[in-house]
Amino acid sequence: MAGKPFPNRSRLAALAKAMPKIDLHYHLEGGVRPETLASITGNPDIGEIRRQLTVPAGCRSLSQFLKRFDYVTPLLRSPRALSMAAQAAMAEAAAQNLCYLEVRFAPAYLATPEMDVPGAIAAVLDGLDQGSRRWGIPAAAILTLGLTTPVEENEAILRAALPWLGSGLAAVDVAGPEGEISLAAQASALALARKLGFPLTLHAGEAAPASAIARAVELDARRIGHGTSLWQNKPLMERLARQKIGLEMCPTSNFQTRAIRSWEEYHIREYFDAGIPVTICTDDPAISGITLTGEYLLAMTELGFTPEEMKQMVLYGIQMSFASRTMKQSLQNRVEQAFACLEF
């Protein structure tokens, strides 16, 4: 029996817009739009801000991609700027029809003599809280440690962040140029994070082979950021599926950083079919010049996922989120109801 015909592009665009969505891999620093940066800095030249912020078309590496942070991060080094950026993230979550958002940020790069690490954390959480209430969308924050930050500094950040664990801060992440340095360099900081009670989601297998993902799993990661090279290690794939270790995959970002060179090289379908919880995320939507709605559309038009499979990825996202059990149940009910109202 023939299945239902695959919806055409304009129908898929409407569906991508209407679907309830979830983003578990969103960097605050890479998410702040030129318009928000114009408000923060008082510089009205949005065109120039966009040129500085957005990744160039010919971007050839993760290191080149990460250079955009050198422009935006210094502009966010005040409580006012961080709160505004976090509020804007929630406004965008509402515009993109998100049911839940996890926002990560890196205090090591944001703190200054005038705004210490607790000050930076408090400012982000204040903005998220205000935005979350205003738009009625639950959110949580993830503390990103720098891969190249000295271990002792990361350990001090973890201790400073502890009072917010479970009160706005949900987990710890490590991000940086993984092609140049291994996660193992942060093993003692990550052991401390686990000892203090922080669950982990770790960037791995984006600019490094699958052995980097294996290391992240050994370090007790509950989720993996990207994991594009996972296909190289089939037993590890089976382990992720068995242990329900989720992948936060960010298609356009993975393309721009040259983690992949074409959609044919993107193994997201293989991971999904293997039963690994996969969810689509943005990474750095302002730097990449994308939206989550656009990424959902891309997943259907370029990667061949059906609307029904997109729903499964949203449900995976809820299951692998750092939300409470009660929150997950409520989000799942809302998503099931919303999808039931969409006609595929």
Ligand SMILES: [Zn+2]
């Ligand atoms: Zn990331």
